Amino acid sequence: MIELESYLLLSAITFVIGVIGVLTRRNAIIVFMSIELMLNSVNLTLVAFSAFLGDPTGQMLVFFVMTVAAAEAAVGLAIIIALFRNKQTLNIDEINILKW
Amino acid sequence: MIMTFETVLFYFLAAASIASAVMVITRRSPVMSVLFLIVNFFSLAGLYLTLHAQFIAVIQIIVYAGAIMVLFLFVIMLLNLGDEQRLAERISYKKMIAVGLSFAVLMEVLYVVAYSGTEFPTKNLERAVEIGTVEYIGRELFTTFLFPFEITSILLLAAIIGAVVMAKKKID
Numbered sequence: 059m060i061e062l063e064s065y066l067l068l069s070a071i072t073f074v075i076g077v078i079g080v081l082t083r084r085n086a087i088i089v090f091m092s093i094e095l096m097l098n099s100v101n102l103t104l105v106a107f108s109a110f111l112g113d114p115t116g117q118m119l120v121f122f123v124m125t126v127a128a129a130e131a132a133v134g135l136a137i138i139i140a141l142f143r144n145k146q147t148l149n150i151d152e153i154n155i156l157k158w
Numbered sequence: 159m160i161m162t163f164e165t166v167l168f169y170f171l172a173a174a175s176i177a178s179a180v181m182v183i184t185r186r187s188p189v190m191s192v193l194f195l196i197v198n199f200f201s202l203a204g205l206y207l208t209l210h211a212q213f214i215a216v217i218q219i220i221v222y223a224g225a226i227m228v229l230f231l232f233v234i235m236l237l238n239l240g241d242e243q244r245l246a247e248r249i250s251y252k253k254m255i256a257v258g259l260s261f262a263v264l265m266e267v268l269y270v271v272a273y274s275g276t277e278f279p280t281k282n283l284e285r286a287v288e289i290g291t292v293e294y295i296g297r298e299l300f301t302t303f304l305f306p307f308e309i310t311s312i313l314l315l316a317a318i319i320g321a322v323v324m325a326k327k328k329i330d
Contacts, residue, residue, distance in 0.1 A: 060168045062279065062281075063271050063272060064168065064172070065205070065209070066271045067271055067272070068176070068205075070264060070268065071264065072175060072176065072198075074260045074261070074264040075176070075179040075180060076179070077263065078183060078256065081257075082256055082257065083183060087191075087230065087234060088191050091182055091191055091192065092182070092183055094195065095179055095182060095183075095195070098198070098222070101214075102202060105206055105211045108209075109286040109290070110280070110281045111279055112286060113289070117289065117290070120214050121214070121217070121295075121299070122306060124221050125310050126313065128225065128317075129313055129314055129317030131229055132229065132317050135230070135233045135321075136320065136321040136322075136324035136325040138233060138237075139325050140324050140325060142237050
């Protein structure tokens with residue numbers, strides 16, 4: 059039987075891959091996808107703890123995380139479309155209008 | 159050690175999810191990244207099944223791979239990113255520091271999980287199978303978690319309005 063540690067390590071590795079994606083890529087859409095990767099690794103942790111502790115709360119939380127992720131994807135992609143319309147680029151190094 | 163079917167399945171799905179996650183952040187074309195992200199979501203759905211969370215596994219495929227990823231693909235196709243290919247991804251010292259710090263975080267988590275001597279619970283198989291079913295989750299959702307479930311509708315409404323307002327051509 060697979061231990062809980064294996065699931066935790068797997069989700070830690072996936073989370074770190076997502077963090078590296080956010081920190082190193084410059085295409086806004088790929089940064090966004092890395093965030094989805096991180097959300098999913100946390101979901102895996104929640105489901106693993108839920109199954110091993112016999113507590114359904116973790117799976118409920120995953121359900122709500124997915125709802126938030128769907129809302130976030132819709133609003134985030136709308137922001138990306140608006141940005142692309144105004145700046146004609148998705149390079150996050152060039153999108154710095156909030157920087158003083 | 160005899161490899162049971164469950165163990166083989168877990169390591170296969172874990173390798174698939176890590177490999178596809180690496181492909182997501184290394185591919186140059188966003189379309190390839192989306193396709194590998196879908197592979198990652200499917201392997202995660204398989205991992206949920208090894209944890210007896212059937213409902214979450216199905217929702218993962220329907221909502222994530224089905225809805226959210228189609229939205230991503232749709233936006234990428236819409237934006238016509240052909241000339242974005244030249245968006246140079248240089249390797250600078252800042253990126254090396256970022257990768258180094260990320261690995262430091264990974265090492266910390268690895269230490270906490272594997273070497274700190276923390277006692278982790280073992281799985282009660284019958285209970286795990288019981289709480290993963292649609293029936294159990296539905297009952298919990300409409301009794302214990304009824305209030306957050308209703309609040310979710312406000313969140314989705316806000317997201318719909320936000321997306322429409324953002325994507326409009328002119329904001330009057």
